[in-house]
Amino acid sequence: MTAPAPEATRRRAAFHALRVARVTPLTEDSVAVTFTVPPALREAYRFRAGQHLAVRRPGGNGGARRTYSICTPQTADPAELTVGVREVTGGEFSAYVNRELKAGDTLEVMTPAGRFGLREEPRGGGYWAAVVGGSGITPVLSIAATLLAGDESARFCLIRSDRTALSTMFLEEVADLKDRWPDRFHLVQTLSREQTEAGLESGRLDEERLAALLPALVPVADVAGWFLCGPYGLVQCAERALRTAGVRRGRIHEEIFHVDDGTAPPVPAATAPDRAAVTARLGGRSGSWAVRQGETLLETVLRNRADAPYACKGGVCGTCRAFLVEGEVRMDRNFALEPDELEAGYVLACQSHPVTERVELDFDR
Ligand code: FES
The missing domain is CATH 3.10.20.30 (Beta-grasp domain)
Structure with missing residues (x-):
């Protein structure tokens, strides 16, 4: 069973010191970090699949904080929480997490936040689908596992885009979904810089490719919710392909991980009234x-x-x-x-x- 979604009213965001239970290497440049949640804080850290945690170093009040999505399935009583962290170029905090953080260390972790993912309990049955790029797999792993475990008639199609097989995060965890629910979980892996075993799914996922691929994989009009997560360019391509295919905007849920690839619209100059x-x-x-x-x-x-x-x-x-x-x-x-x-x-x-x-x-x- 999935856990009930938190109340509609918002819980107050607060940082708590959580111990790192383990740091598990995923790829050459990414790790999964698992935090232990003490019993007294489990209610505060109850989350909806798709949410994220803001993390900072101890004593980091006002200092750098980063958000990382939770990859573990939704549960009513989270004794542990795991996030995926990829080291980004020039990213001091992600470098620290990937190279220095170890079991037994403590980080300050904000209570779960974010609106991406399952907003409400699924009503049962139906198709769900996701298009993800790179570390965008992290929240979708939680969403897919939660849906498949909580509803025995749910079907989930995951289309993921990565550079190479070696750089692909959560390979084993995604393979586990396939092993557990072979009839209800469908994976399409594309690699932009190498051939997959099937030989067909290489190259970048763009709007044209998605427009051709999506109807061949799922009954597009019947999909109850689309989860798009990853770099801005990929999410925009996927949204356009879906909108062209007639999918209502309300069925499309988006989370952007990077907006620094030159594809985002320019930021307008700000002017405020003189005395606001x-x-x-x-x-x-x-x-x-x-x-x-x-x-x-x-x-x-x-x-x-x-x-x-x-x-x-x-x-x-x-x-x-x-x-x-x-x-x-x-x-x-x-x-x-x-x-x-x-x-x-x-x-x-x-x-x-x-x-x-x-x-x-x-x-x-
Ligand atoms: S702090 Fe992230 S959207 Fe405002």
């Missing part, structure tokens, strides 16, 4: 502060409340999501909120600049 002020509710307490010219609302709040939730500050992870109670804001960019969240009135504080003189945000909603 933000009121923010956070952890049940409210405050009002003047917004400095050019700063984001998250920066304004952080100058006054160090506990404001954030991780990437790049519009990608969604940790800083807040409800816009009053006023108007303009976001530089948004790779995290789905259209229905925008429509409901949510914004990313790390990307928001005031358009009106008064703006009110609620981080607790």
Whole structure:
């Protein structure tokens, strides 16, 4: 059985020190890090499949933090949590995790956040599918395992794109899904820099290839939910291919891992009214502060409340999501909120600049 999804109301994001139970090499440049969750914190770390954890070094209040997706299946009582960490070029934190972190060390780990993945309990039956690139497999591994284990009639098709077989994360774990549910789990592996055994699936996954591939693999119109996760370019190609095939936007769930490949739209220049002020509710307490010219609302709040939730500050992870109670804001960019969240009135504080003189945000909603 899958665990019940957390309540619709948002739990307050908080860091806790968690011990590293083990660090398992996955590829030459990636590891799986498993944290032990003590019984008293298991409720706080209950997660929905697809969510992520923000992590920082002990005593790192205000220091660098990174978000990593949980790869383990959803459970009501998580005694352990595992995330996948790939070392990125110039990434000090990911290098530290890959090269130095070991069992017995402690990291500060934020309670699970993020809206990617299973928003609600599946109603039973049906197809699910995912298109993932590189480390984008991490949350989808959790989503697929949760769906297949929780619903004996669910079917899942995973299309993954990696550079080479050696660089492919969670190979064994994905093979386990295939062994456990051979009739209900379908894997299509593509490698951009080498031939697969089948010889057919080499080369980059682009919109044209996806448009041809998807209908051959699944009844596209019947898929209950599409999970797209990986670099910006791949997610955009997959979304366009699905939209062209007539899939409603509400059935497409996206999580972008990298937006630095030159394919993202440019960030517009920010200008705020001369005297703008933000009121923010956070952890049940409210405050009002003047917004400095050019700063984001998250920066304004952080100058006054160090506990404001954030991780990437790049519009990608969604940790800083807040409800816009009053006023108007303009976001530089948004790779995290789905259209229905925008429509409901949510914004990313790390990307928001005031358009009106008064703006009110609620981080607790
Ligand atoms: S902190 Fe990641 S989207 Fe704002």
